[in-house]
Amino acid sequence: MFMKKILIFLLIGFGSFGQSDILNNYVQEGLKNSQTLKQQNFQLQKAVFALSEAKTLFKPNINFNTTLSTAQGGRKIEIPIGDLVNPVYSTLNALTQTNAFPQIQNTSEQLVPKDFYDMRVKTTMPLLNAELKYNQAIKNEQISLQQTEIQVYKRELVKDIKLAYINYLKATEAIKIYENTLKLLHESERVNESLIRNGSANPTVLVRTRNEISKFDAEIDAAKSNQKNAAAYFNFLLNRDFTEKITLDSLGKEGLKFDLADGHREELDKIKTGIEINRQILGLNQSYKKWKIGASLDVGSQGRFAQIAGADKNFISPNAFVLLGISFDLPVYSFGRNQLKIKQSEMEIASLDAQMQQVRNQLDLQSELAKNSLNSAKEIYESKASQVSTSERYYRDMMRRYKEGNLNFIELLDAQTQITTAQLQQSISLFEVWTKWVELERAKASFQL
Incomplete structure (x- = not known):
């Protein structure tokens, strides 16, 4: 019970x-x-x-972004600067009867840059x-x-x-x-x-x-x-x-x-x-x-290392640049x-x-x-x-x-x-x-x- x-x-x-x-x-x-x-x-x-x-x-x-590079050898761009200006310099020396315009040699520039820098602040923003x-x-x-x-x-x-x-x-x-x-x-x-x-x-x-x-x-x-x-x-x-x-x-x-x-x-x-x-x-x-639309702004400097050392006391590179860009993207065909x-x-x-x-x-x-x-x-x-x-x-x-x-x-x-x-x-x-x-x-x- x-x-x-x-x-x-x-x-x-x-x-x-x-x-x-x-x-x-x-x-x-x-x-x-x-x-x-x-x-x-x-x-x-x-x-x-x-x-x-x-x-x-x-x-x-x-x-x-910063890129520092150095290179040796590779292709070169031949610049016939002597062939172009030496005849003119010879004529000028004859006219002035002086040697004020010396003869110069042809030169060449290495295609792959040596002692090169590329520094930039890149700003990107989508607009659409x-x-x-x-x-x-x-x-x-x-x-x-x-x-x-x-x-x-x-x-x-x-x-x-x-x-x-x-x-x-x-x-x-x-x-x-x-x-x-x-x-x-x-x-x-x-x-x-x-x-x-x-x-x-x-x-x-x-x-x-x-x-x-x-x-x-x-x-x-x-x-x-x-x-x-x-x-x-x-x-x-x-x-x-x-x-x-x-x-x-x-x-x-x-x-x-x-x-x-x-x-x-x-x-x-x-x-x-x-x-x-x-x-x-x-x-x-x-x-x-x-459409995809975007904007970009690059502020930077390019050049050789030596040019950085030669910049003035305000650290403004002689090769400073500003680059503004607008991008447009629209697919056309994708099967x-x-x-x-x-x-x-x-x-x-x-x-x-x-x-x-x-x-x-x-x-x-x-x-x-x-x-x-x-x-x-x-x-x-x-x-x-x-x-x-x-x-x-x-x-x-x-x-x-x-x-x-x-x-x-x-x-x-x-x-x-x-x-x-x-x-x-x-x-x-x-x-x-x-x-x-x-x-x-x-x-x-x-x-x-």
């Missing part, structure tokens, strides 16, 4: 199970400590930084580039996608934590039932010892009783092992020490509630975001038809490659549109099945309640008759087995209701994150 009251109290309190402060505190602890969730948040930050990077592509890019706009839009959608991924994982984690907690309660309740059965067996042992002393029972019944006690001692050991495993997994989800103590839920006193509000399924948001990303990719692929990319993007969007409807139907089906399973589990539990009451009453009658000597011990053991089996089945059916309720909560996305 005691176990029945416990189970009924648990069932009465189940309606507030999902809102229990103890369990909700555990859920919040799991959400806070989850290493996987931290990884997801790092990925979100990465996506935010990627968007910031995409925005900087619209701004000027400044680089300092549709690809950058679409790239920024894609990065922005990827942030939304990662945020949705985090929400989906949170819901799955909440579900896992609640189910793990239910499994721990189930293992704990099994231990209580077995311990209650042991109390009945010890009572039978005491009665048998008394009957044997009075010569009213065969000593073998005491052996059989103690064998049953050993059997349930082993059952309790197995149940405690299951409890430890359930506790270890629960603590693992909360990122705690596996052996840390778990507080049992006191629950509330509201009735069992089946009507859960429909929440928002982030799985649909993921597909919507995927569609939007592919639309931006489609626009990106279509942008090949548009249909761009059109094929566009077709691929269109097919991907069409595929995601079809997937959207399919997933919506699947989620509706999941919710309906979870609701039906919960109703079925509740009916099974209610059918088990009367069995516990009947088995308890039957056991009391059998014990009374056994004490009076009107019943053999095998029939008493059968009554004990029936009550234990009934209590276990009712406990299992109760926790099955809890499990189905959590699954319905997940299917409807009712939990407020």
